[in-house]
Amino acid sequence: MVEAMARPYKVLLAKPGLDGHDRGIKVVARALRDAGFEVIYTGLHQTPEMIVEAALQEDVDCVALSILSGAHMTIFPRVRALLDGQGAKDVVVTGGGIIPEEDMEALYAQGISRLFGPGTSLDDIVRYMTEALEARREERESE
């Protein structure tokens, strides 16, 4: 008999736009897998529409974007808005990349969850994701 275990958190990791640098996101994908997450990696060159469609079909708890191209101020809010429009307000949107401090602040004000810059440790990412998704699940279940 397999012991009943808490269901794993599902996270969609995506690389939007023309940015082809996927080394970082693959490292994060592996760290999350090793921490017990179910990680869905979409690959490169995804549009916000494709990312959101995948997030809904896969019914993920969280969408995490890696953006190194400078397009973060457009793409993060767009993904957030598309999710909200489909009734998926409770899906956490987070990510990382080359994002200046003041841009991070502006994105937080628009409903984006914590963002991670260069030099972040994998432990920090895993710890944050675990806490954020635990809190979300408790909220969902108390509804």
Add this chain to the structure above:
Amino acid sequence: MRQAGLDAHEQRAHELVERILTGDRVAAGRAISLLENGGPGAPCLLSGLYPHTGHAYRLGFTGPPGAGKSTLLDRLTVELRKRGKSVGILSVDPSSPFTHGALLGDRVRMSGATADPSVFMRSMASRGALGGLARTTFEAADVLDALGRDVILIETVGVGQSELDVSSAVDVTVVVLTPEAGGGVQMIKAGLMEIADILVLNKADREHADAMEAELLDYLDIVENGRLMRGRVSTAEGWEVPLVRTVALDGTGISELADALEKYRAWLEESGVWEQRRQRQARAKLREMIAARVERALWEAPGRRELLDALADQMAAGRTEPVRAVEEFLGKVRSSGLLI
């Protein structure tokens, strides 16, 4: 309190069914999660979906890792869409037995198919199940069936030697091999060949493809009326297994594969094997559901785990032996009067 809670779950399950029947993809995504996680509304959801299932053509794809199954499914989906079919895809990848985490990467190879919003694609982690599938893969297929998908493509984990489960639950089993897949004896040993209704030799532009094809055809030879017939092996029901050469990357042979799948379906219907298949699927499904229920009941009854621990302690201390311990366990189960 408990009753009221259950009602809310049932209510939610009914709502999901209604929404799925209108083609709502968000509801389909949520429904599959409910089944995967085995929440309290799951049985109600399955019962609600059942009357709306049975229309989709269910295809199972199996073969060793790296055979190109995901890429093949991507190109096949595009071809089926051209032929006016709606498509659902379920791709299973392994979960880590240690952390339960999983890296589900099939979407990377399926960007052609998934760019089409009318294609529903779901990645499933195997979550400890054997046989190349997740425990709830076929329940997820019911969701896509009720969602109105004409064709459902199911891709197994691809470990190669324990994938026989898939064939008992789909209408057609496609075995995908490559020129590098190993010699003929390996193929026979793997038991993969026996479950194939259609054989695909992918990466057929590579060196040794001709040799592999010859070897596969050797396997497909049968002796009929004292004469050797080339490439004529048939399944127990009398279908002659075709070998389709493909190069999924550039699309070679995909149209031929789609033709073979259509031909197989027509044969299923004409020969009456379709009904037999559905009976076999129903049987496999019932067996699985009964086994799951019995197992749950067995361990949920009070005192069972404690009894297991106590017997294990005795065994470890050399005070009993396994056969006697099992008898003792089952004796106590019987005398408790609770289900098994």
